[in-house]
Amino acid sequence: MDSNPNFEVSNAKLKYGLWYIRHKILLRKLLITFLVVLIVFFYSYTLWKVVDLYIIHSGESAEIIEQFIGNSDSRPTTQNRIKVQDLKIENIKILPSSGNRKDIVATVSNPNAYYAARHVAYDFISGDKVIFQDESFVWPGDEKIFAALGIEDSKISNSQVLLQIREISWERYQDFQNIIAQKANISLSGVEYIPANRIAQAAGFTGIVKFSVTNRSIYNYYDPGFYIVLLNGSEIVGVNFTQINILRSLQTVPVQVNVLSPVSNVTSEKIIPEINILDEEAFFIDEVEKSELK
Numbered sequence: 001m002d003s004n005p006n007f008e009v010s011n012a013k014l015k016y017g018l019w020y021i022r023h024k025i026l027l028r029k030l031l032i033t034f035l036v037v038l039i040v041f042f043y044s045y046t047l048w049k050v051v052d053l054y055i056i057h058s059g060e061s062a063e064i065i066e067q068f069i070g071n072s073d074s075r076p077t078t079q080n081r082i083k084v085q086d087l088k089i090e091n092i093k094i095l096p097s098s099g100n101r102k103d104i105v106a107t108v109s110n111p112n113a114y115y116a117a118r119h120v121a122y123d124f125i126s127g128d129k130v131i132f133q134d135e136s137f138v139w140p141g142d143e144k145i146f147a148a149l150g151i152e153d154s155k156i157s158n159s160q161v162l163l164q165i166r167e168i169s170w171e172r173y174q175d176f177q178n179i180i181a182q183k184a185n186i187s188l189s190g191v192e193y194i195p196a197n198r199i200a201q202a203a204g205f206t207g208i209v210k211f212s213v214t215n216r217s218i219y220n221y222y223d224p225g226f227y228i229v230l231l232n233g234s235e236i237v238g239v240n241f242t243q244i245n246i247l248r249s250l251q252t253v254p255v256q257v258n259v260l261s262p263v264s265n266v267t268s269e270k271i272i273p274e275i276n277i278l279d280e281e282a283f284f285i286d287e288v289e290k291s292e293l294k
Contacts, residue, residue: 084115084170087138089163093236098260100153104132105229105239106163109143114172116140118278121167124148127157133166137276140176144272145227147239171278183277185217186224193230193259193269205258211271213244214252221247222284225274228257230266238263241274246284 020027092106104124110117117138124132132148146163173179191211199208209228215221224247230238242257276282 085111087111087117087120087165087168089165091236092161092163094156094159094161095236095238096262097150101150102153102156103239103261104148104151104156104161105236106146107143108136108138108146108163110138110140112170113141114174114176115170116173116176116278117168118171118276119167119169120165122146123164123166124151125162125164126155126160129155129157131155131161136274137278139180140173144274145229145239147227147241149239149241179277183217183219184273184275185215186273186275187214187216188212188271188273189214190254191269191271193266195266205260206262207259207266209240209257209259209269210255212252212254213247213273215247215249218249220249220284221275221282224282226255227272227274228259229270229272230259230263231268231270232265233267237266248284 088109088111090107090109092104095103095105097103120136120138122134122136123130131151134146134148136144136146138144189212191209193207193209195207196205209230213224213226221244223243223245225241225243228240228242229236230240238259238261240257240259240261242255244253244255247253
């Protein structure tokens with residue numbers, strides 16, 4: 001038996017082997033060049049992202065980083081106030097009310113596009129005394145009023161009043177307008193101010209405001225409030241507040257409010273809903289809905 005068998009090599013394999021031997025150095029250079037280009041690409045991309053993160057979009061990036069570092073569990077904290085712009089307080093006015101009382105109103109706006117002041121505890125201060133305390137909220141980019149109604153004249157020192165934010169909790173939202181569209185779909189219609197001289201029996205009040213509220217959302221609201229702001233041009237001349245016990249989904253409720261404060265020259269009126277959709281207690285679930293959820 002032959003102990004040295006012949007191994008046949010095909011022409012194709014032989015040609016490939018010869019080609020590889022001749023071009024081995026070139027192939028190595030091409031591989032090294034490719035890897036160098038790849039490394040340069042990734043380093044350039046990383047450098048660009050660093051510039052984009054810390055220079056071009058530094059403000060937005062800082063907000064995102066601060067949210068995850070300072071509030072990693074997604075719950076609002078009072079500490080977040082140092083990471084956003086403060087609420088802007090403007091146009092504090094003292095208006096005459098009924099009897100020996102005054103109505104105090106201030107315009108408060110939230111300049112932050114992504115942060116909601118979901119809980120605001122505030123004080124109206126006159127002299128060195130707190131004359132009124134309450135809680136409210138301000139949505140991102142929104143403007144609203146904080147008011148103290150029916151304050152005794154004797155509590156207001158030298159007709160001077162300050163509004164002080166005592167405590168505030170912020171929370172970030174990427175698309176708050178979508179939340180409003182879903183949870184605060186309220187429409188107002190038939191808004192009308194009728195002065196006393198047009199009312200047959202107007203003893204004890206100077207006018208009435210009528211309007212209808214329609215809840216177009218799928219939610220029921222518990223104790224929704226409404227500020228009634230009377231204007232002379234752009235100047236606030238009167239403020240009232242009213243609440244509805246329960247406003248159910250798809251329900252329309254007519255509202256009538258007696259105006260007790262002495263107002264005149266009212267050219268327009270504005271109704272501002274006061275429904276904190278970020279507070280679960282603002283929503284009402286009746287017994288039928290509870291049984292359906294079980």
